[in-house]
Amino acid sequence: MNEIIKVDGLVKRYKELIAVDNFSMTVNEGEILGLLGPNGSGKSTTINCILSLLEFDKGTITIMGKEMTPKSYDLKSQIGVVPQEVSVFEELTVYENIDFFCGLYIEDKNERKKRVQEAIDFVGLEEFKKFRPKKLSGGLKRRLNIACGIAHKPKIIFFDEPTVAVDPQSRNKILEGIEQLRKEGATIIYTSHYMEEVEQLADRIIIIDKGQLIAEGTVDALKSMIKKSELIRIIVKGVAEEDVEKIRKLNNVYSVNYDGKELKVEAGHGNNVVEVIKVLEEKGYKMKGVYSEQPTLNDVFLELTGKELRDD
Amino acid sequence: MMFSYYLRKALRDRAYIFWALAFPLLLMTCFSVTFMGPSKGEVDFEPVKSSVIYVSESAFSEEFGNVLQNLSDPEIVKNSNMGYNHAIVEMIEVSSQENAEKMILDYDLEVLFLVDGEAEKIDVKVGDSVNTTTLMVARSVVESYRRNYQIMKDAAMTAPDKIQLVMDSISDQISVMKAKSSFLGEDGTSANVYAWYFYSTIVMGMFFNVTPGVHTVFDIQGDLSGYGMRTSVSPKKKSAILLSSFMARYVVACSVTFFDLLALKYIFKVPVGNRILEIILFVLIGNLFSMSLGALFGLFTKGDENQRDGKATGLIMLSVFLSGEMIVVLPGFLEKYCPIVNRLNPATIMNFAFFRLVNYSSLEGFWMNLIKIAGATVVFLTIAILKLRREKYAAL
Numbered sequence: 001m002n003e004i005i006k007v008d009g010l011v012k013r014y015k016e017l018i019a020v021d022n023f024s025m026t027v028n029e030g031e032i033l034g035l036l037g038p039n040g041s042g043k044s045t046t047i048n049c050i051l052s053l054l055e056f057d058k059g060t061i062t063i064m065g066k067e068m069t070p071k072s073y074d075l076k077s078q079i080g081v082v083p084q085e086v087s088v089f090e091e092l093t094v095y096e097n098i099d100f101f102c103g104l105y106i107e108d109k110n111e112r113k114k115r116v117q118e119a120i121d122f123v124g125l126e127e128f129k130k131f132r133p134k135k136l137s138g139g140l141k142r143r144l145n146i147a148c149g150i151a152h153k154p155k156i157i158f159f160d161e162p163t164v165a166v167d168p169q170s171r172n173k174i175l176e177g178i179e180q181l182r183k184e185g186a187t188i189i190y191t192s193h194y195m196e197e198v199e200q201l202a203d204r205i206i207i208i209d210k211g212q213l214i215a216e217g218t219v220d221a222l223k224s225m226i227k228k229s230e231l232i233r234i235i236v237k238g239v240a241e242e243d244v245e246k247i248r249k250l251n252n253v254y255s256v257n258y259d260g261k262e263l264k265v266e267a268g269h270g271n272n273v274v275e276v277i278k279v280l281e282e283k284g285y286k287m288k289g290v291y292s293e294q295p296t297l298n299d300v301f302l303e304l305t306g307k308e309l310r311d312d
Numbered sequence: 313m314m315f316s317y318y319l320r321k322a323l324r325d326r327a328y329i330f331w332a333l334a335f336p337l338l339l340m341t342c343f344s345v346t347f348m349g350p351s352k353g354e355v356d357f358e359p360v361k362s363s364v365i366y367v368s369e370s371a372f373s374e375e376f377g378n379v380l381q382n383l384s385d386p387e388i389v390k391n392s393n394m395g396y397n398h399a400i401v402e403m404i405e406v407s408s409q410e411n412a413e414k415m416i417l418d419y420d421l422e423v424l425f426l427v428d429g430e431a432e433k434i435d436v437k438v439g440d441s442v443n444t445t446t447l448m449v450a451r452s453v454v455e456s457y458r459r460n461y462q463i464m465k466d467a468a469m470t471a472p473d474k475i476q477l478v479m480d481s482i483s484d485q486i487s488v489m490k491a492k493s494s495f496l497g498e499d500g501t502s503a504n505v506y507a508w509y510f511y512s513t514i515v516m517g518m519f520f521n522v523t524p525g526v527h528t529v530f531d532i533q534g535d536l537s538g539y540g541m542r543t544s545v546s547p548k549k550k551s552a553i554l555l556s557s558f559m560a561r562y563v564v565a566c567s568v569t570f571f572d573l574l575a576l577k578y579i580f581k582v583p584v585g586n587r588i589l590e591i592i593l594f595v596l597i598g599n600l601f602s603m604s605l606g607a608l609f610g611l612f613t614k615g616d617e618n619q620r621d622g623k624a625t626g627l628i629m630l631s632v633f634l635s636g637e638m639i640v641v642l643p644g645f646l647e648k649y650c651p652i653v654n655r656l657n658p659a660t661i662m663n664f665a666f667f668r669l670v671n672y673s674s675l676e677g678f679w680m681n682l683i684k685i686a687g688a689t690v691v692f693l694t695i696a697i698l699k700l701r702r703e704k705y706a707a708l
Contacts, residue, residue: 014707048708051545053534055704070703073547081545087538089317091324096317103313104546104553148542 002029004187010059012045019045021211027189032182034202035191042211043191047158077105080154084161086141088133088148095129098147105152119151139170159190175201195297207301214304223295226303230272232265235289239263243283250275318560328523333568336517337575343509344580359402360449363412364425373429379457423450443644510582512637515662517572518598519632522624524561525606530617531557535705550703565599585670598662601685604692611699635659661685
């Protein structure tokens with residue numbers, strides 16, 4: 001795959017604080033790259049440096065093989081941005097907002113008209129196109145925010161936490177839309193601290209914390225990096241301490257907790273559920289429920305950094 | 313495209329339209345009801361400290377001296393139909409014109425009448441610090457005398473037996489500070505001290521354009537707003553976006569001021585003079601000043617868009633208040649005790665400029681004031697443009 005964006009050794013300092021610390025990454029053409037990290041981890045700062053909005057202290061950034069600068073107008077015309085906050089003009093209607101921001105890229109009125117209508121259809125705002133933003137719900141405003149960033153059909157689109165404070169219905173619509181954009185050929189850089197979204201969307205994920213790259217790879221590759229692969233929860237009463245100890249000594253099991261009602265077993269790769277159930281059945285315990293949970297990106301983050309990914 | 317959208321955006325900004333257009337009109341309506349209605353508009357004042365120097369003598373100058381003597385006699389004024397129970401002027405003897413001018417500078421004298429009897433001409437000299445009431449009294453005296461002296465001359469030609477009657481009535485007909493007839497404005501309409509309130513309101517409306525100045529900055533600065541970020545990331549040149557945004561708002565701002573001026577002239581019947589070119593220049597520079605001041609607030613103060621707008625509006629409200637928007641004698645008071653405020657306060661400078669434009673035959677004062685504001689505008693705009701040209705930020 002072609003490298004469409006390359007960041008090498010990026011450093012950004014705010015006085016004493018190092019927001020981005022020797023960060024390097026590449027984005028391949030046509031992929032959805034998830035940039036995952038807690039609030040304040042340096043995701044947005046990295047994006048803003050790539051967009052040449054922020055001065056940085058060290059490093060190089062190239063887009064399509066060319067150095068990105070504030071005056072790289074040819075590169076800028078290929079880029080679309082969906083900022084974290086809803087960034088539209090309250091005095092203009094939905095249609096006018098999209099037309100205005102599309103007009104920053106496309107001069108031809110007829111071409112613009114076509115693209116604005118396509119963007120409206122894409123985000124499902126047809127019936128609201130004469131509305132002012134203040135009359136839209138939070139989810140619809142987010143959709144408008146997206147439409148303003150994609151109407152000119154950019155090759156590279158940056159989504160900076162586009163689903164913050166959005167209802168589930170709108171969130172699904174937004175995620176489906178992003179998937180559709182990729183299918184149409186766009187390269188997408190998606191930052192979020194919602195791991196489920198990134199897991200659902202991204203072809204490749206970069207985990208960032210304190211401005212440093214913690215890990216990168218596909219979802220499966222990231223999950224395979226950690227020891228824990230499964231959490232088994234069994235609803236069962238009266239398990240004796242000696243039986244809990246027996247489970248603890250099973251292969252792959254490295255943590256067992258029992259509170260008298262629920263048995264929690266953390267295990268590595270292997271046929272763990274069968275082994276645990278076998279021990280309990282042998283002793284005649286009546287199990288009311290058995291659940292097996294696969295590790296999440298939060299588990300990956302927790303194991304790599306020692307803290308939770310989601311802080312809200 | 314951008315210009316048209318920024319124009320729509322400015323015209324649909326309800327808060328701005330209210331403060332720049334509706335609020336001044338409401339205020340002018342209140343002033344009109346309060347000051348300009350029937351039997352309104354009288355204000356009391358201290359007798360004006362005046363002296364007279366005769367450059368040459370004639371019946372014209374002799375009669376003017378008599379009028380001043382009558383106006384300085386409280387009993388004569390009380391018994392006249394002027395409606396005051398005190399003297400209009402307090403005559404002070406001076407030895408020479410130089411001496412009188414020095415006394416004006418020392419605040420010992422307020423008005424010096426220079427009477428050229430042969431040319432039938434009266435010049436009025438006042439200090440820079442003269443308050444509007446004093447100015448109106450002086451002008452009322454001179455203008456009324458001129459009108460009535462003409463009547464007297466006509467009477468001498470056509471009805472000599474009535475001349476004494478006319479002469480006796482001259483003092484009575486000097487109607488100082490009466491609304492609607494206190495003195496003739498340069499365009500032939502009448503004006504009075506309350507015009508100051510209206511002019512101040514026009515200036516206030518212009519100064520509310522600090523708000524579009526703040527908005528212009530936020531529209532294009534990537535470190536201040538999301539839409540600024542969008543425009544910064546776009547391939548459009550920042551200077552083109554800045555020009556569109558600024559010019560659209562500037563056009564709306566100037567149109568609003570012209571509308572206010574038309575309302576002043578045709579609805580509220582307050583004279584605005586007939587110096588059209590100077591008025592246009594006054595409006596263009598005044599609005600440019602307030603927008604550039606707003607741009608500085610947008611760039612250099614802290615807080616979100618509304619907070620920065622609030623700070624800018626707060627400052628201009630203070631400026632407008634100190635210029636006499638609510639208390640017409642405040643600039644005179646400040647001139648006496650803290651003149652630096654009047655020299656630095658842009659609203660006072662603009663008020664004086666407009667007042668002089670409408671009421672003075674000489675435009676020297678108008679130009680001096682306008683140049684001060686234009687100079688400040690150039691400085692503000694230069695700083696703002698230098699700062700706005702940056703396309704990469706230290707922080708977002």
